[in-house]
Amino acid sequence: MTLRLPVDDILSDLKTALRAAGRAVLQAPPGAGKTTRVPLALLDQIAGRIIMLEPRRIAARAAAERMAEATGSEIGGLIGYRIRGEARVSAQTRVEVVTEGILTRMIQSDPGLSGIGLVIFDEFHERSLTADLGLALVLEVCEALRDDLQVLVMSATLEAAPVAALMNDAPVITSEGRAFPVETRWLPRPLATGSRLETETAALVRQAADGTEGGILVFLPGEGEIRRTAALLADKVPGCVVQPLYGAMDFKAQREVLQPLSTARKLVLATSIAETSLTIPDIRVVVDAGRARRARFDPGSGMTRLVTTKVSRAEATQRQGRAGRVAPGVCYRLWSKAEEGALPAFPPAEIESADLSGLALELALWGSDEGLKFLTPPPPAALLAARELLRDLGGLDAEFRITDHGRRMAALPLHPRLAHMLLKAGRPAALTAALMAERDPLIGAPPDLALRLLALRDPEGYRRRHSFAIHGDTAARIRAEAKRLSRFAEGDQGLTEAQQVALAYPDRIGLRRKGEAPRWVLSGGKGAAMAPGTPLAGARLLVASDLDGDAREAMLRQAIAISEAELREIYGDRLQWQDVCDWSRREGRILARRRQSLGALVLEDRIWADPPPEAIAAAALEGLRDELRQGNGLPFSGAALRLRRRAQAALEAGEDIPPVDDDSLMASAEEWLSPALTRIRTREDLRGLNLSEPLQLYLGYQAVQRLEALYPSHFTTPLGRRIAIDYDGDQPGIELRIQELFGQTTHPVTGPARTPLRLSLLSPGGKPIAVTSDLPGFWTGSYADVRKDMRGRYPRHPWPEDPRAADPTLRAKPRGT
Known part of the structure; x- marks a missing residue:
């Protein structure tokens, strides 16, 4: 007998809503069974295939396998799936589970979505960039080409009203309740400042294991935290088998986690990959470390970095629900109840903080983004930065229209940078592309990309010369992906590995700055640095393939040295001679130089x-x-x-x-x-x-x-001499020797307004002796005292008793008189 799930109670309402409106939003909490029950329940009323999108490959495969099992069919028959690098579908397939990027390719190649009757967006609450784009494209297809195409958005924790409004007020169907109740337990107080996440999580896991039964699912932000926590738990949780689960694992290892254990208790350490529609057998306990890792793109630096943040309340609810999928459960949270109110309600949509170059390329291929309905519109600055990068790569023209090269780029299952590199360099670049799209295959090695390529091309030769361990699973996955990508490339352009990387990152070619510290200016204008003593620290030129994203001066995590000759060979057409005549504040002079530049790099300076x-x-x-x-x-x-x-x-x-x-x-x-x-x-x-x-x-x-x-600029003295008038102050003024005004009976004035001048009277030696604005009054008053004082100091100069009757002069008396 099939176990009844909460979603079964609303299937009839959902079918009615879709028949009436052709669109619907389904809210169903974790454990309700929406992923496997809904597509099968709708088969009898949908003409054509049902396409259901899942955010991750493991979830897509698992969902397809469960539905195939429920219908007693083989994968590839009634139920199939299509993910990157693998497809199990046939002409008989009615329900096809795909990862989100697959739908975009389907729409771009067949805008009418021929033969498809319903598109289901599962786990839409994750708000991935490809899901947002997929929904926007599907809604436009419905309005422009296929008014019969039905659309269903399903989510565990998403706020339904905005999505329903986006879909022309689609009906909202809600499935209440989980399959089983989950008790939530918080810390009695917040963690102490400086506490290590792995140490505190391991302690909480041991506490949970002692007080509960059934499998334990632990949520951690990334693979590194999983490995460190696993080391702390080794042999310290009796009766438990520790199993990691993260996206970079191969499918075989992931599938083993989804299988029940007959003789031991499961202890799964997982990333957010386990939040989705995966049912891990026997899980009755969740330990939530309360952290999530998100990619954030800085359009100013052109770099993406991973940041670890606190989970949202919606994510915490989703994780909590994992404990109630198969039986009543318990959820332990690594934070206090008082802290819960400060958590954000929902995680940010990926479109708000991601690198939008892939989105920009898809929009250009579609023809226009005008009128597309995005639940969250792409930020204009980030979208412009993405388009400028694509123009730099030759994927868009000067007006941001797609080029033939851009169409070929969009057809490849790669980031636009790597797609451009593969198309330009040919098959040898497949390994380089696969490496740069994956996690680091070396453990603890310096940031030299050439070292990684050597380890992948010649493992034995690498091991003879280097001691850094190779992560076997990752290396095997990279080689397999390279083999697949080589099918998309043509020829061999004879480019070196460094030239291949430079094709992908024309904005991250670095020229070493002067000085001892290993610091570079990048061709895009930003700065980069590296720890002293690393093998690449002395490289004059390099290409940065991975940086930490710091907007001021990023740290190089992976790079490859390149020679100037290699650079000139591939970017000779971009080299520009510039005549630069600038003011140097440091040197306090004009510097005139002729420079040959590549972006912000000056390769030659004369x-x-x-x-x-x-x-x-x-x-x-x-x-x-x-x-x-x-x-x-x-x-x-x-x-x-x-x-x-x-x-x-x-x-x-x-x-x-x-x-x-x-x-x-x-x-x-x-x-x-x-x-x-x-x-x-x-x-x-x-x-x-x-x-x-x-x-x-x-x-x-x-x-x-x-x-x-x-x-007037000057006053003419009785001797005919022109003296500059000073207009600084309340009254214009002049300075002149007192003897030059002998015989002047009126006060000097200037201009048509006859403005009185302020007279600064000087001794024969040029020293101030009096200031007056009333010369007649000065002659009859203060002059007598001045005369008495000056006669002794300057006996050879005239000092008449009545200066009004004397002649003006600048001369002294002859000697002996």
């Missing part, structure tokens, strides 16, 4: 002996701006400074002339100042710049003439 005047002027102007940024003003002095003060005085009086503050002057400096900068070379030249003529050019002829009329 002196530019004869830069044109306009280049010199532009560099000098940047030097002047740099001086202003450092708090230094424009170098006004002498006549230029006086002209500026006159202009300021006119502005304060309400005259209509251009403003003369530094910001206003610099806003149009290219127009009025550049002609005066063509002979500038150093900071000293800038600081000694005569700005008098350039400032007149800035003010314009009419304004200068008006200034001369209203605010």
Whole structure:
């Protein structure tokens, strides 16, 4: 007798909803049985095949095998599956379980989805990028080509309302309850700061094993944590067999985990791979370490890094449900109940933080993303960065339309970088592509990609020369994938391994910076570094195939050395000579160079002996701006400074002339100042710049003439000598020797407004002796005291009793008089 599952209670409602609307959203908690029961229940009312998407290969195979078993058929008959590198389908197949990328290829090759009556998106709560794209494409197919195509979205923890709204208000069907109840146990208090995740998880696993029965499923963020936790649990949990489960394992090892143990208790250490529609036999206990590993792409650096974050409440619920699939269970959480409220409700959609180059290529192949319905639209900045990369790889043209090369790239089961490399380099690049798409096959080795390729091509030769262990399963998987990929490539272009990698990463070619530290500038403009002492630390040029994603200066995790000759051979058409005339703040002078560049890399640098005047002027102007940024003003002095003060005085009086503050002057400096900068070379030249003529050019002829009329530049003394008027302050003023004003009975004035001048009277030795704005009053008042003091100091100069009646002079008396 078949065990009844919660989803069975709503199958009739689901069938009715699909018949009426052609679309539906099914919410069913973990353990409800939606993955295996729903497709079979819908077979009798769907004309054509049912395609069901699963987020992972192991889940796709397991779901197909369970449905085949339930129907008493063989895989490839009524029930089949198709995953990367493997297909078990036939003309008789009615239900085909596929991984998400397979659907995209099906739609791109046959937009009408001929022969398909229903597409089911299972475990949609995981919000993978390919699932979001697949749903958007399917909905457009329904609207444009196939109004009879039915769509069903199934999820354990997803908020249903937004998905239903996206699908034109599709009906939502909910399956209540799990198959069996699960008791949840939290830590009494939060973990202490600095606690190691593996140590605390191992301790919680031992506690769970002592107080429960049945198999134990432990959720950890990644393979590294699984291995370290397994080492801590070795021989310390009596009666349990420790079994790892993660995506990089081969299918045989994964399938063994899904088989029951007859003589021992299962203790499965798994990544989030076990959150999906896998039923692991005998599991009645879940230990959740509360962490998830997510890929985050930084469009600014063009790099993706894996980050470990806390799980969301939805993920915790999904994991908890694993304990109630076959019997009542218990879930232990490695956090306190008080901490639970701070967890995010749902995990971020992959489209929000992933590398979007694959999505951008699929959208270009589709023709347009205009009108596509995404549950979460792709971030514009990340999508633009992806399109620019594809344009750099030749997959898109200048207007971001797909090229013939881009169509061939999209047809390959690879990241666009690796697809481009395989198409350009030919079959020998298949191993390089497979290696860069997989985890590291060497254990503890330095970050040299060539070392890994040697280990894969010649394991025996590698072992004779190197002591770093080869991870056998990973190496075998890479070789198998390389064999499969070689079928997609043609010919052999004779490129070296380094050239192959450079084809995939044109933006990550690194040129070593000057200095002892192993640091490189990358062709994309970012920085990279490596720990000193590693074999690649001295490489002048390298290509980075894996970096940690730090936006400022990423650490190199894998790279390969490349020679300049190799680089020129494949990127000779991208090398550009640039004439550069720049201001060097560090050296305080203009540097004129001729440089041959590849992106941000300068491969050749020569002196530019004869830069044109306009280049010199532009560099000098940047030097002047740099001086202003450092708090230094424009170098006004002498006549230029006086002209500026006159202009300021006119502005304060309400005259209509251009403003003369530094910001206003610099806003149009290219127009009025550049002609005066063509002979500038150093900071000293800038600081000694005569700005008098350039400032007149800035003010314009009419304004200068008006200034001369209203605010004259000079005062003419009784001796006919012109003295510059200082307009700095509340009152214009001049400085002159007192004897030069003898005979002056009225106070000197300037301009048509006859503005009184402030007189700074000087001794014959040029020292200030008096300041007055009333010369007649000075002659009758203070002059007598000045005369008394000055006669003794300057006896050879005239000091008449009545200066009003004396003649002006600048001469001394003849000796002896």
